[in-house]
Amino acid sequence: MTAFIILALHAISLFLAVFSLEDDRIVRSYDCPNNSVPYIASLNIGYHVCAGSLITSQWVVSAALCYQSRLQVRLGEQNTDASEGTVQSINTQRIIRHPGYNSMTLDNNIMLIKLASPAILNAYVQPVSLPSACPVEGTYCLISGWRKPQNTGSNYPIRLQCQDMYVLSDAACHNSFPGQSTANLICIGNIHEGDNSCQGDSGAPAVCSGQLHGITSQTCAENKPGLYTKVCNYKAWIQNAISAN
Missing domain, CATH: 2.40.10.10 (Trypsin-like serine proteases)
Known part of the structure; x- marks a missing residue:
């Protein structure tokens, strides 16, 4: 019985080691330092669905496959589970998909979002x-x-x-x-x-x-x-x- 337990523990340790290596190989990500990505935007329909990039105070660029008739753009967000006091939630005025967008090949997979009001540019929000x-x-x-x-x-x-x-x-x-x-x-x-x-x-x-x-x-x-x-x-x-x- 003791030998069986030792073998079982060895197998579990080996599995965890392999899983850890595989997870590291796939993920390779880290928490972004605070305020280090001030241009990123979260596109929401009541919850996060896609991301985008602020390129002017009133325009965000994203992928055409993210199109929704109604989107809200959240800027200055770092932690989605905390009230950080830095987030600007802005409705959209117009969404323009590239006319040549092909959902099969992903060619021309780009769209522009015009915000209903300009973002306030600060240390947390920058194009x-x-x-x-x-x-x-x-x-x-x-x-x-x-x-x-x-x-x-x-x-x-x-x-x-x-x-x-x-x-x-x-x-x-x-x-x-x-x-x-x-x-x-x-x-x-x-x-x-x-x-x-x-x-x-x-x-x-x-x-x-x-x-x-x-x-x-x-x-x-x-x-x-x-x-x-x-x-x-x-x-x-x-x-x-x-x-x-």
């Missing part, structure tokens, strides 16, 4: 810059969002999560998503580990060199990088849409 040029392979990016990692339950984490990732080559992206990746999508992952599972909410920002280069388009693809809308391809569309509205 992020649009890209001045397209990113190159190996560029460091900060991914942020409230998405719960794979196989860890259905609830979102209460604190904003960050991950450190890198832009991958077009060839690596096409190999990871044959027949799915387009010129309007980029792959961002961990070049040292080779994958990038569940790295943020749909619509969440990938900010590289201080500029918004990616909008989370597809997450939770195990052993694959994340697919992101390539924002540099849409800078003119964004600027024209804002000017027209």
Whole structure:
């Protein structure tokens, strides 16, 4: 009986060790330092559904797949389970999906949200810059969002999560998503580990060199990088849409 118990305990310890390694391999996230991601927005329909990025005091950019007829935008949020006194909840005035959005291929997966009133810019709420040029392979990016990692339950984490990732080559992206990746999508992952599972909410920002280069388009693809809308391809569309509205 004693030998059986020892073997059972050894098996449990081995399982926990393997699970811990796997969990670390998939998650690789950490609590974002307070006020370190002042541009991130939580899109709500009574609860959090997607993320977005504040690009001016009155405009947020997100993924077209996050479209809802009624959305409320929450800015300055870090902990969804606490009253922090920093959150601005603003209704939306207009939502503009890219006219070429394809839900099957995720091409043109981008939309703009005009806030009903401008956000108050402060230490907790600040816009992020649009890209001045397209990113190159190996560029460091900060991914942020409230998405719960794979196989860890259905609830979102209460604190904003960050991950450190890198832009991958077009060839690596096409190999990871044959027949799915387009010129309007980029792959961002961990070049040292080779994958990038569940790295943020749909619509969440990938900010590289201080500029918004990616909008989370597809997450939770195990052993694959994340697919992101390539924002540099849409800078003119964004600027024209804002000017027209």
